[in-house]
Amino acid sequence: MDNSVWATVGWTCPGILDETRTLAAVDHLVTYFADRSGHTGPRFTGSLFTALGGGGDRPETAHAFTSEDLVAVSTLSVDIAAEHALQLLGVVDNPAGESATAISRGSAGVRSSRDVPIDPVEVSRLLAQLPTDVGLVDATDGDLTTTDRLWREIRRKGLGPTRVSKLLSRKRPRLCPVIDRDVRNHLGHGKSRTDFFASLRTVLRDEATGLPAQLHQIRDLAVEESRRATWPAQTPVGDGLVANPAAQERIGRLSDLRVFDIVVWMAEQEARRGRR
Numbered sequence: 001m002d003n004s005v006w007a008t009v010g011w012t013c014p015g016i017l018d019e020t021r022t023l024a025a026v027d028h029l030v031t032y033f034a035d036r037s038g039h040t041g042p043r044f045t046g047s048l049f050t051a052l053g054g055g056g057d058r059p060e061t062a063h064a065f066t067s068e069d070l071v072a073v074s075t076l077s078v079d080i081a082a083e084h085a086l087q088l089l090g091v092v093d094n095p096a097g098e099s100a101t102a103i104s105r106g107s108a109g110v111r112s113s114r115d116v117p118i119d120p121v122e123v124s125r126l127l128a129q130l131p132t133d134v135g136l137v138d139a140t141d142g143d144l145t146t147t148d149r150l151w152r153e154i155r156r157k158g159l160g161p162t163r164v165s166k167l168l169s170r171k172r173p174r175l176c177p178v179i180d181r182d183v184r185n186h187l188g189h190g191k192s193r194t195d196f197f198a199s200l201r202t203v204l205r206d207e208a209t210g211l212p213a214q215l216h217q218i219r220d221l222a223v224e225e226s227r228r229a230t231w232p233a234q235t236p237v238g239d240g241l242v243a244n245p246a247a248q249e250r251i252g253r254l255s256d257l258r259v260f261d262i263v264v265w266m267a268e269q270e271a272r273r274g275r276r
Contacts, residue, residue, distance in 0.1 A: 005206040009199035012188040016267035017214060022221070028266035029222040029259065033247040037240050045075040049170065050258055051250050056170040057132040064124045065089060065167070073166045076178065080167070083113055084159050088167075090120035105153075113156040126150040127171060135174040136197065136257060137204040137212055144197055147176060165196075173255040183261060186268040204256070215256045218263060223252045 006013040016025050033047045042048060050056075052075070053068035061068075065088040070080050086092045097117040104116045129146045139147075147168065154164050161179055168176035179196050183189075189196060204211055226247040244250075254262075 005203050005209050009195075009202050010188070010190075010193075011199065011203070012186070014186055014264050014267055016263055017211065019214065022214070022218060025218045025263045025267075026221045026225055028263050028270075029218060029251060030225050030247070031241065032262050032266060033222075033226065033244055033251055034241040035244045037242055039242065039244075042244065043241055046077070046262075047075075047244075047247075047250065048072070049075045049166075050173050050254065055173070057172060057174075059132075062132050062171065063127040064120070065171070069167070069170050072170050073163070076166050076180075078163050078166060080163060081158055084118065084156060087113060087118040088120060088123065088154070092117070101153075110155055110157055113159070116156075118154055118156065122153050123150065126153060130172055130175060132172065133174070135204075135255065136177065136201050139175055139201060143175065144201070147172075147197060169257070169261075173258055175257075177257045178261045180265070182265050182268040182272075186264050186271070200257075200260075211260075212256055215259045219251060219254055219256075219259050223248050226251055 003013040015021060016028070032044045034043050035041065036043055049072050052072040053066075056062070056066075056069045056072065067089065070085050070088070073080060080088070098119050098121065100116050101119040101122070104111055105122075126146055126149055130143060130150070134143065150168065151164055154167060155161075162181065165176065165179040169178045177196065177200055179189075184191065184196075189199070203209060226243065
């Protein structure tokens with residue numbers, strides 16, 4: 001893989017995405033979707049993040065947050081505080097709150113939801129402007145501008161970048177990547193930076209890198225590997241893990257961004273264990 005574009009955006013090229021490590025990346029993806037021995041549940045609950053309830057971008061709920069979306073976000077090891085959750089769901093919206101939010105809209109500061117509640121009407125309006133079938137690689141500058149406005153509409157004290165990115169990724173898995181500490185660390189993306197979406201779009205669009213094709217190959221090979229591993233159901237796929245019968249379908253439906261996130265996140269877990 002050509003590494004020049006990674007340096008251009010100020011990132012370290014993940015070694016796991018090199019063509020010579022494709023099978024290792026496939027193993028990460030298959031392992032992520034495996035069950036604990038005895039099928040007592042998934043080893044990584046995030047394997048259900050996009051699939052839970054049919055997905056956050058399904059037509060009937062694509063433009064509003066639901067209780068299922070909040071549960072889905074919790075599978076990625078974060079919780080949305082009840083105060084924020086109720087506002088996102090539109091349970092506690094009122095004219096005074098909407099007025100306070102409208103006055104503060106566009107402010108660069110991060111407000112408390114007690115002073116400036118999240119406006120679920122504006123959140124839904126912005127979601128309606130973001131297509132569900134457009135990937136980040138094809139996103140326009142206008143799409144990213146709308147995404148940034150949605151980000152600011154949701155961002156509050158106690159509802160930081162990691163949580164906001166996971167909420168947005170649940171609603172638009174093709175367009176919005178998950179941004180958490182482990183992925184940032186693996187890429188060398190500084191915590192104070194605010195250009196993750198644009199940087200990843202630049203990398204995805206670089207023909208020399210060929211990242212979209214690499215992600216497609218990883219997903220396709222993982223689907224095939226999962227198909228071979230699901231019969232019999234107790235086929236081991238790792239230490240204390242067995243194949244999940246639904247893994248093939250779930251992996252096959254992953255967006256490029258989710259494949260990227262899982263593989264890079266798993267690589268960081270492996271690297272961290274090696275540093276101990």
